[in-house]
Amino acid sequence: MTKYAWRRVPGYVFLSVFALFSIFPLYFMLVSATNSTQDVLASRLTPGGHLFDNMTALMKQQDIGAAMTSSALIAIGTTVLALIVCAVAGYGFEIYHSRGKDIVMAILMLAMMIPFAAIMIPLFRMFAQLGMVNSLFAVIIPAISTPLLILLFRQASRSFPYEIIEAARIDGLKELSIFARIYVPTMKSTFAAAAVITFMTSWNNFLWPRVILLDNAVQTMPMLIANLTAGYVTDYGVLMLAVLLTSLPTILVFLILQRAFAQGITGAIK
Template identity: 90%
Template sequence: MTSRRFPWRRVPGYAFLTVFALFSVFPLYFMLVSSTNSTREVLGSRLTPGGHFIDNLVALTTQQDLGAAMISSSLIAIGTTVLSLIVCAIAGYGFEIYHSRGKDVVMAILMLAMMIPFAAIMIPLFRIFAQLDMVNSLFAVIIPSIATPLLILLFRQASRSFPYEVIEAARIDGLKELSIFARIYVPTMKSTFAAAAVITFMASWNNFLWPRVILLDNAVQTMPMLIANLTAGYVTDYGVLMLAVLLTSLPTILIFLILQRAFAQGITGAIK
């Protein structure tokens, strides 16, 4: 038997990755630890858990309506994700599968729309929803985010790897276009749907500017708005603030951990 030599050449690379991983994880660790400490301990950069978690939780639920904020953020994020997957998947599928002279022009217009900052269209959007009497409505937050050029492009790129011969065979067998999309295309593109779901859910959950503009009542505030309210006073309780940030971060972390493998496959498949 031949003894394997220790790969000394890889030690610098592993050391660099270890240090980089520690720097990446440290903010999450500090956020977790700080949620159990008092304001003085947080400002003193204490790096060990404390005994103020319950006190911070009681103060948070007393100062803000935590349950309503979680429900509002969940409804907005889930509703936006589901509707975006349906609309953008159909659009991306149509852009690639159906041939038309004008589709490339429409796609170019969508790509140009990505360059327009949201602040430029925020006032016209607010006036539209105000005329529709949809201020303080969660639908006013969901509707502008349903069809995004990024997701349409993601599904279009992924559809290029979908075998067109399968569609032709399904048409010969008598399947309608909607059945082909739902029964053949969707199951084949599970990884792309997972990647799009992660991107959309995170963006919708962390969205702050538009909900802050259209949701004027604190009864329908989202979690990012709740965090902003905690910093609006003269004195900020950083223990309570860190706890709110931790609770806000947990759903996106869980979604990413659950779908991380499919997310990586969906992104690489779209790039190819």
């Protein structure tokens, strides 16, 4: 081993240690889903034989299918609509650039500093007056336009060659056709990054669904987990199994899109 290679050993050791710290909670969650409450409280680190018992108990206590369906509908619906709305907004802010749009964008950035708790009550009253309490649309609509995604698409649009747009206009393409047929295919990595961010945020969202969805028939997976801890006695084996089932969709989405996610974030930063 060369002298230069030896110098890199402490760095690899440092990264390996912190990688283990990052992976351990996932491992403990996976193992705990197969153990009983007593084993979880005893911090058992080996798989047990209570997986099917925990699954049976979970299905008896909560409607896991309905919660999964509600979470999937909210996450997928929010992701699709947010990609459309925020991509168009980011594209418009950069391609049709003006000083007025810069002011609007600055206001949007300031809106990111307002905590959600400050607007939660007026938002609830608005949806209550519209008769949308216990409606999944009441969870989706506030999340389809976020300053973060608009900024992401705007920054990515700065690297989009404006000459292509001018050439397309000369060829007779309409603005909507330019966006759909040229811009969208070129920005696949940005769309993937935005999809990962939106899906994970929507799937894990707890506060607003907890406020607007009053009926357990339309509860989401994070709400289901909260309900499992609401009793006098908590079955931690069942709880960890519910946490595992809740985590799987976001893990799968990230693993599938991780390469495009990294490219999209890098492109937006550049």
